[in-house]
Amino acid sequence: MDETLDSYDVVVIGAGSTGENVAGRVAGHGMSVAIVESHLVGGDCSYYACTPSKAMLRPPHVLAEARAVAGAREAATGTLSVDAVLERRDKFASHWKDDGQLPWLRDHGIDLVRGRGRLSGVREVTVETDAGVRVLDARRAVAICTGSDPLVPDIPGLRAAQPWTNREAISAPRVPESLAVIGGGAVGVELASAWKSLGADVTMLVREERPLAKMETFAGDAVLGALRELGIWVVTETTVVEVDRKADGTVDVTLGDGAVVHAQEVLVATGREPRTRDLGLEVVGLAPGEWIDVDDHLRVRAVAEGWLYAAGDVTHRALLTHMGKYQARICGDVIAAGDEGAASCPAAIADSIAVTRVVFTDPEVASVGLSEAAARERKVNVKVVDFDIGQIAGARLHSDDYHGQARLVVDDDRHVIVGATFVGRGVSELLHSATIAIVGEVTLERLRHAVPAFPTISEIWLRLLETLGY
């Protein structure tokens, strides 16, 4: 009996959002599937990233929005309830238990195997479970969806100081008195904002000139200004040379210029590394600890016969929950289509033309596709158009003192948009309009017939198109 149970069409390693979506997709195509998970079904996004961080960020943001509108302001003069915010976060993190995810697996006929899974041969995964070792035979495919871990850089004393990563920073049971954040990416700025809003003294240490250095510069500048207005001490163009956890439990962070930042906790948010060290990659000739290179059908390039797939962070294509889920849908369809059908399956083109990002600070930053710099690097015949969202009636109605900025990056040969960035309150829902314009390659000539409703913030589209001569 055991042998029958342990043979599946597809075995997925890692039950984060990407793995769940691969499993759900192939199950939907009628295939049998096992999913292997050593920690929590649902993955980092559900417990240590996107979901709980937004659960913490939304209360201070919506309160600030209410206070930005005359009439509501007078009714919102109380104090943010720290306890209620942390409870909200705990609830959205399902109290770090995954019971709530199991019915979904069951309903989709997906077998969950709890334990550490490793490749142990061609089409074979071996799992160390509490009840012993199980060998899973994957008749059709294995999909690696193990994601990524926080990268802790080699700074003297840092590891010994037991720094927070996103995991500890998102699940901390109480507000630290003070927090030093190393890194100015999305994780850094979101968590700095969250803990500052809840009362911590926060210092941010950013290597570049501004946070969000990979995005358009006006986005980083806007967030830098907002963080400082919030009372966060932001040091830019700095390096950390040493970290020391002292006897009293506090931490000293020494900067390149000799200055010392003293804090109760230190958060490292300097990047990610692939979770592939202990995955048996060597069995199939891949290097443990490296990102896994896949083609646009999510097939591992280095492995013959097309039975090994990877999707999500572990591929290093786009380290974002929603892009992982996108890859998962395509990966699942390709696996289900089989060798013959795969050729007609869609490829994961969005990874190269339309990666979407939202940074949930106040103001929000939302971008899709290429920045101006990236478009120039790709030799696009670039035309850039900027407009102040604060000029739009819908924005002024949203907040009495609205600040925002929008940019479109246009391919002037093809008259299509190849990138867009919006900064301001409420722009996270505006982004998908640009994403559809880019993916649909809708020409500027056609876009003039897409009429945003008055008075919405979306009317920024009119001004951008008008500035482009439409």
Next chain:
Amino acid sequence: MDETLDSYDVVVIGAGSTGENVAGRVAGHGMSVAIVESHLVGGDCSYYACTPSKAMLRPPHVLAEARAVAGAREAATGTLSVDAVLERRDKFASHWKDDGQLPWLRDHGIDLVRGRGRLSGVREVTVETDAGVRVLDARRAVAICTGSDPLVPDIPGLRAAQPWTNREAISAPRVPESLAVIGGGAVGVELASAWKSLGADVTMLVREERPLAKMETFAGDAVLGALRELGIWVVTETTVVEVDRKADGTVDVTLGDGAVVHAQEVLVATGREPRTRDLGLEVVGLAPGEWIDVDDHLRVRAVAEGWLYAAGDVTHRALLTHMGKYQARICGDVIAAGDEGAASCPAAIADSIAVTRVVFTDPEVASVGLSEAAARERKVNVKVVDFDIGQIAGARLHSDDYHGQARLVVDDDRHVIVGATFVGRGVSELLHSATIAIVGEVTLERLRHAVPAFPTISEIWLRLLETLGY
């Protein structure tokens, strides 16, 4: 000298948002232009409709949003400041003065002629100004942008009762003790919500089964539920047979079944009629008091030689500020292109395929293109897909108790979207994604590559596409 001044390339009658946009557009093309206005430059939208109504609605809505989020709720327990809301409205209505609009006209080289303008011949407009009669010669074109007036139906006693229209309801200096609203369209539901939020006892009298009867039924049902939850007494499937303003200044509204609604004021919001009664239409063979029929280049069909244009409400194409501005941009381009160039100008196709509407209630209702019923009437091979927005993580993060619904209407032959309706908080900015999909005729196969960011409400797109089999 006077004769020179009184000859222009273009004369625009009506300086509402549509007229301003026609004038701005032709001025941008280097033409001389006069704009004639008998009341306030900026038009109804700026003073008696969209802008001030949203200024009144935003404070209660953002306060409700804050109260829907644990942590913020505890800080937002105060009372909405009625005085501050009315001050906010007054400010957004520029205190019903148009000084703020004049620099824009000046900067664009547009001459403002204050007074009532009437067609007095071919390419000729005569204006009664305070300083006497001026005759404006329009070398190229006259554009009629006089908009619409509230329609007051023939109900015994109604006119004599001096009911509020949108004008009085939006500019009332203080909150009425009680208000009876006749009509369940966008104006009715928005103003009923606004005054209820500010403390009035509100009764709504709706002829149809539900408010917003021209939209998808689930939208009207959601708004009906929300109005009732707000404490508005909504009577559906009713008729008003008599209205009586009594000696004490209050009003009795008698319904078809004999019931009487007693209120301090009565608001009529049952539709619009063209503002064309006193416009000299008879001079060019058109019927005063009628809507003006135009082609997709905004040329008045009944007038030869193509010198007479009309745009905005007065054309009855789509009675919405943003659609009027859209027509204005096209009209201006067509006028500037002249007889020969006009053929290659874009036509106002959005009026028939992608009219956008947002009703700013809580929840918001946002729609574009065809409803299911309208698509079936047009013999589209319809496929409809619905999804509960409350299931989306981004929605639950937005409000702890999010309610919402989305529908796409798909042309199953062409695999493109022809209509979309969203109901819920924050959906007004989501709408433009659907508008671009419809206008761009982006296929469903292509839309799967437009990846909404997690966790936004825009992820509703994933579920809708998944339900459609993508």
